[in-house]
Amino acid sequence: MQKQQRHNSLRSISIRLISYTCIFLVFLAFSSFSTIRVSTVQFAAADGLEITADEYIVEQGRPYILLFHEQGSSRGEFKTIARRLCKINYNCLAVDLRNGGNDNFVSNVTVKQLRDGHAKADVHDIEQDVVAAINYAYEKSNLPVILFGSGANGSLSLLVALNNENTRAVVALSPGEYFMPGLKVQDAVAQLKKPVFITSGKSEFPYVSELASGIDKEYLTLFEPRQGEGMRGTASLSTTYDQNTEYWIALLVFFKDLM
Numbered sequence: 001m002q003k004q005q006r007h008n009s010l011r012s013i014s015i016r017l018i019s020y021t022c023i024f025l026v027f028l029a030f031s032s033f034s035t036i037r038v039s040t041v042q043f044a045a046a047d048g049l050e051i052t053a054d055e056y057i058v059e060q061g062r063p064y065i066l067l068f069h070e071q072g073s074s075r076g077e078f079k080t081i082a083r084r085l086c087k088i089n090y091n092c093l094a095v096d097l098r099n100g101g102n103d104n105f106v107s108n109v110t111v112k113q114l115r116d117g118h119a120k121a122d123v124h125d126i127e128q129d130v131v132a133a134i135n136y137a138y139e140k141s142n143l144p145v146i147l148f149g150s151g152a153n154g155s156l157s158l159l160v161a162l163n164n165e166n167t168r169a170v171v172a173l174s175p176g177e178y179f180m181p182g183l184k185v186q187d188a189v190a191q192l193k194k195p196v197f198i199t200s201g202k203s204e205f206p207y208v209s210e211l212a213s214g215i216d217k218e219y220l221t222l223f224e225p226r227q228g229e230g231m232r233g234t235a236s237l238s239t240t241y242d243q244n245t246e247y248w249i250a251l252l253v254f255f256k257d258l259m
Helices: 002-029 075-086 109-117 123-141 152-163 185-189 205-211 233-237 244-258
Strands: 037-044 050-057 064-068 091-095 145-150 167-173 196-199 220-223
Touching: 037 123, 050 075, 050 109, 050 123, 064 075, 064 123, 064 152, 075 091, 075 233, 091 123, 123 145, 123 152, 145 152, 152 167, 152 185, 152 196, 167 233, 167 244, 185 205, 196 205, 196 244, 220 244, 233 244
Parallel strands: 064 091, 064 145, 145 167, 167 196, 196 220
Antiparallel strands: 037 050, 050 091
16 A cells, blocks of 8 residues: 555656646747847936846736846846746846846946945845836836845845735745844744745755745745755856756746746
8 A cells, every 4th residue: 555655656746747847848938939128227216326127028018027136246147047037928127236246247237326326235225126126117017026036135025025015926046034133034024925936055945944934835835956956046047057947847837826
């Protein structure tokens, strides 16, 4: 009996993997011939700081995924990722936040504006940048957005989604307790009642699992890599990481469930 149950369990896992692989291939094929129009845009945060972002448009009126880089990075972090997300019929907005630097040979223009204007860059100030991006995308599409952040800006995306009515869901890659002692993310996000996808590398997975432990399981998708040690943040989705496919499959299944 135990052998039969184990056989059925393995068969069930195999069927799920095949199904997810099919979903993955369908999503990559879907809209594969669509033209992606890329332009650099600017909009203002509440304190007047000019925010720079790269806008990836598949079709006017489509919902947006807002892409927020790792701290010390730039919108260039999402050059490849944004184009792949566009294949599932989302427009994307990759934003230079004020806690950035450089990535993929792309300088963070918002940081330059910050230095020139002597503006501030604590967590509440960075939150203004996120909210400004939400307002920009919502005004373009009149549809709720998905926040997609890495590292500290993954944590910030979770926090902003708590009270922002124009946010539909959140993807947080390697979030953490970046705002202690003033703010504990784990306690705050326990109140989040929107679909959430959280993942990380294997070594940090117990930590991010604890951070997400208060989120209602009805809303939470928590993905642990199985095909190796995984990677931190957006590196897990990079074409340079050989095992990126399992991350993409899990992520695309999450997006499929949102449709």
